[in-house]
Amino acid sequence: MNSVTCLSMAGLTAVTFLWSTPALAELPEPVRAMLDAAIATGDESKVRTVAEIARTTNPTDGQEIDAILAIFEAEVAARRQAEAAEKEAKIRSASLFENWAGKGEFGAFRATGNSSNTGITAGLTMNRQGIDWRHNLTGRVDYQRANGVTTREQFLGRYEPNVNISDRFYAYALAQYERDRFQGFSGRYAISGGIGYQALKKDDIQLSLKAGPAYRITEFVDGRSESRIAGLVGIDFDWSITDRLKLTQDTNAVAETGGSAVAIIDSRNTTLDLITGLNATISSKLSARFSYAIEYDSNPPPGAVQTDTLSRVTLIYDF
Structure with missing residues (x-):
């Protein structure tokens, strides 16, 4: 017997109880009308509040009120399960190019370090949430030009798919491209794969950790090129402080090993x-x-400093 059937039987039992118990006093019409009006809104918190008030002001009708509330809750649960099943079916039948959501970002930045300037920044993030798989695409450009001279030109592109192994663990893959001539490289490519762990998974706070081996190729502006084995560690933290305010913390560290444990x-x-x-x-x-x-x-x-900082103020549009 599935859960929808059980919920339907629960509602039927409540109706049977309501109509087959002659000892119950009839609920006053104004109270029933108030409950019906609350139920018509579909707002669960409102229905429970009205039911509690009705139970307090009409203590002898508590069983009838409980039966009405049980019918409403059974209907809500059955509707939610049907909606969830329909959503899952749509996700499973969607093509690779469907069910993508994204954010477009545009604003200004202030940089210090290898360059000290103010310019424009733009970014695009796309993600596709499946049943077990997730796909994340990220692109970002920081650019500044003054008096015919480019003083900031940084590009980032990243693709990261991951798949659930269990409720908390997932496997990830990562392909990333960077370009920043002012940091000394015309291209830096990295690929990685490993295991992630969802340490916190709540409505208002999430924390995930990931780690795995990586391989990185760096092409320097002076024409040199290096290829090295690396290790990647990532931390992603999101905290919804209020309904309108959210704190995010993202950290990615890549350590090039040179191929040995000592390195x-x-x-x-x-x-x-x-x-x-x-x-x-x-x-x-x-x-x-x-x-x-x-x-x-x-x-x-040579000629570049170790640390750059970048402050951004942007507007983000969800689509």
Whole structure:
């Protein structure tokens, strides 16, 4: 017997009880009308509040009120289960190009480190949520040009699919491209794969951790090229402080090992990208975001400094 059948039987039992117990006093018409009006709204909290008031003001009719409430709750549960089943069926039958959602971001930045300037920033994030699989696409551009000279030109592209192994664990893959001539490289490519863990999974707070081996190729502006084995560690933290305010913390660290265990301790180049952001909802589709990023290279190319910082103020549109 499935859960929908059980819920329907629960509602039927409540109706049978309501009509087959002659000892119950008849619920006054104004009270019944008040309950019917609350039920018509479909608002569960409102229905329970009205039912509690009715039970308090009409203590002798408590059983009848409970029976009416049981019918309503059974109908709500059955409707929710039907909606969830319909949603799952649509996800399973969708093609690869369907069920994508995204965010477009545009604003200004202030940079310090290898360049000190103010410019424009734009970003695009796309994600597709399946039953077991998730796909995430990210692109970002920071650009500034003054007096005919480009003083900031940073590009980032990332694709990360992952699949659930259990309720908490998942496997991930990652392909990433970066370009920043002012940090000393014309192209940096990384691929990685490993295991992730959803440490916190609540409505208002989420924390996930991931780690795995990686392989990275760096093409420097002076024409040199390096290929190295690496290890990746990632942290993703989101906290909805209120309905309109959300704190995010994203950290990705990549340590190039040089191929031996000793080199992991004394790595040739460790990079760290740490981004802290605060999102404020303006409307259902629009939000404002302030973020502060630290980009660290332990062994930058000659003439470059180790640490860059980037402050961004942007508007985000959900679609």
